[in-house]
Amino acid sequence: MTILIKNTASNPTVDYAASELAYYLEKMTKAEVGFSTDEADIVLKLVADDEENDHAQYQLQDNQVIIAGNRPVAVLIASYQYLHALGARFLRPGRENELIPNIEVEEIKQIKAYDHVASYKHRGVCIEGANSLENILEFIEWLPKNGFNSFFIQFANPYTFLKRWYSHEFNHYLEGRDLSDAEIQTMSDEIDEAMALRDLRHHRVGHGWTGEVLGYSSEFGWESGVELAEDKRDLVAKVNGKRDLIQGTPIFTNLDMSNHKVNEEMAKVIVDYAAKHKEVDYLHVWLSDGDNNVCECDECQKILPADQYVNFLNYLDEKLTEAGLDTKICFLLYHELLFAPEESKIKNPERFVLMFAPISRTFEKSYADVDYEHGIPEPTPYVRNKTTLPNSLEENLAFLFDWQKNFKGDSFVYDYPLGRAHYGDLGYMEISQIISRDIRYLDKLHLNGYISCQELRTGFPTTLPNYVMGRTLWDKSLTYEELEKEYFTAAFGKEGMTVAAYLEKLSNLSSSDYFNKIGSRINAQLAAQYQGCVSEAVAILLVVIKGLKDSQASQHENWRVLAYHRQAVIKLATALGLQASGKQAKAEEAWIDFQDFIKLHEANFEPYLDVYRIIEVATNYAGFKYRE
Structure with missing residues (x-):
């Protein structure tokens, strides 16, 4: 037939x-x-x-x-x-x-x-980490299979994320190579074509416009070690009495937004880009990726950074309209821009999409857990270049609600559960539950979707977090419990819920906040819990061996990943436990041993664990020091 x-x-x-x-x-x-x-x-x-x-x-x-x-x-x-x-x-x-x-x-x-x-309009992922072309294309192919409709390429092209993989940054156990400009452009074009083939909403750029005004291409991302041209110095924010690049990095550097030349130059760069790239549905217009670095000149001191930002967005809207462009612009609530404007308002809400980015939030509590009647404080008053980003959901939401008083247009949350915090959840179960509960609560926050800023290689031990994310954004009536059962039964067969119970124990004993620099590095209770993770990983060995023996095809691969993850957990939990006990020297030795292990095996497990990114996060946030 x-x-x-x-x-x-x-x-x-x-x-x-x-x-x-x-x-x-x-x-x-x-x-x-x-x-x-x-x-x-x-x-x-x-x-x-x-x-x-x-x-x-x-x-x-x-x-x-x-x-x-x-x-x-x-x-x-x-x-x-x-x-x-x-x-x-x-x-x-x-x-x-x-x-x-x-x-x-x-x-x-x-x-x-x-x-x-669909329960929400915006359902997508933004690229982070280190990625091969194949990683990116397979992820794009996977998105609509689980209900996603959007993909976001940060910067003008994905050079930064490709370079990290092909040069094997932080892992010289693998031989790296440089990519030519032609190779990068070919790869970028292939990625764009894959998005277009699936009619995915195309999000682009974000940070980088400030650098473009100064003559540095946004395609190089967090490029550092460069010098500011003298003829651009008057455009740069004055910080601590100087006008210069922050840490020699254009993307960390803000501009003097009281200088009308800055507004003219930045608007021109953005309008030119939008005119050349009509395939982009949502063009993200953000300022620098640094904090406490806004201009301190006399004119800028008279107005909040968010008021200057909104004034610029209104000016940009005028220029886009003059050019006959209907490109949607996403604007960012992040760092200093979390603090809502006092006077300025978006004049044409139809042009703009508000993007709430609570990068410093805890992932051990959900939006659904907040006491909205009694628990939301007044927004913290803004003090120029002396801000501390809040960890609590309540303080972050206070900023969102303040912005929403004067902006009623389209919006979504740009969240980070799989950008850093997930490495601390050794079983990926608690972070999956937080994702589920957050998404099911978004409409009550008057947010129409969710873009996850994350590594694409987040499958260690499972891809349950993204599976839950996509399917719940598509249909928020789906409960976490039914998706958990569906996933583990399909992934591991008849022992699926045994695996789920084991990973649940790992999640309960570990801490996403601890890995993400929230809380003291010395914590006796966590030290004991990390030892518990080691014990659980040792105890599951015979179940894993039997699972490998009895499975085939995709289920066998999932058991193989779990077997590797079990060994990695023993090493990483040991390092974290030693650090939490205050034994930093021994913790560092154990951390180096863990690094050695994952770098040695990356070639065999690269689709599932981003070795570059876990090393970067662990050394920037978790408390460890060593990296290549």
Whole structure:
């Protein structure tokens, strides 16, 4: 028997959805799958409607499976939701990591009707860490399979993230190489094409505009060791009596926003970029990536940084309008810009999207846990260049609510559970629960989505956090408990919930906050708990050995990753426990041993653990010192 698929839309993303259905249905049924312009078993339709969010449907009608969406990406997501209903589980990036069941041909029509509007408009991930081209492309391919619709490339291109991988920064056990400008551009173009093929909302740039005004390309990210040209000195923020680059790094350097030449130059750079890159749906316009570095000149002292920022955004809107550009601009609540403006207001809210970025927040508490009636303080008064970023959700939310008094437009949270904090959760279970509870609460915060600033290689021990993130953003009625069971049963088979219980113990005994520089480095209770992690990892060995013996294909790979993770946990928990006990010298020895272990094995496990990033975070935040 041949399964026939008909595509009624003339659209490359819907064409791709049809090809994906053909690939998976052939694997599932072992039947031939073909395409038809006439009678068919499955029909794809692009049906416009008034829904602001993605709307996906499938149903059996006149013995045909009708799969429809209101946007091309919605048709693609609807196709994957249909495959999910047939038993497919997209557990990790990469086709080899999926669980695809065998079914009978007639089962493709034995479905319940499905009609769902996405719970949130913005559902995406922003690139961080060190990544190969293959890492990025496989992650982009994975996004719509679990309900995501957006991807964010920081800077003008992903050079920074590619360079870290191909040079093997922090891991010279692997031989690195430099990338040519031509290679980087080719890779960047391929990434853009992958996003466009899937109709993903394209977010771009962010930090870097301040450097562009000074003559430094944003594509080089956190480039350092450069000198400021004399003819640009009057554009730079005056800090501690000097106008110069902060730490020799353009991206850490703010500008003198009272200087109208700064506004003119930055607006011109942004308008020129928007005109050349109409494929970008959301252009992020942020200031520097440093804190306590805003201009202290007499004119700037008269006005809050956020008022200057809003004034610039209004000026930028005028220039974009003059150029006939309808590009959406994302503006950032971050560092000094968490403090809301006192006088200025966004004049054209339709142009802008507010992005709340509580980078210093705890991940051991959810937005859902806050006492909103009695627990939200008044926002901390702004003191120029003497701010301390808050760890508490309550203080961070006070800033958001202050901004929301005068901005009622589109918005989302730009959050960081998988950017640093996850390394401290040794089982990834607590961070997954926080993600679930945060997302299910977003509408009560008047936020219309979530972009996760994160490493793409966050699968150590599992990709449960991103699985929960994507599927809950798509449908917030899904509970953490049902997603946990679905994931672990698919990933590990009949012992899946045994694995979940083990990882839950690791999460309960470890601390994402501790790894993320929240709290004292010496903590007797945590020291004992880290020893408990070691004991749990030792005790699970026979279960892991049996799991490896009894599994195959993607489930065997998940057991293999768990076996490696078990050894890594013993080494890392030992180092953390020694540090928490105050035995820093021995902790450093254990940390070096852990580094040696993960660097030695990176070639075999690189899709799952970002060795560059865990070393960077551990030495910048967790308290360890050594790195190459």
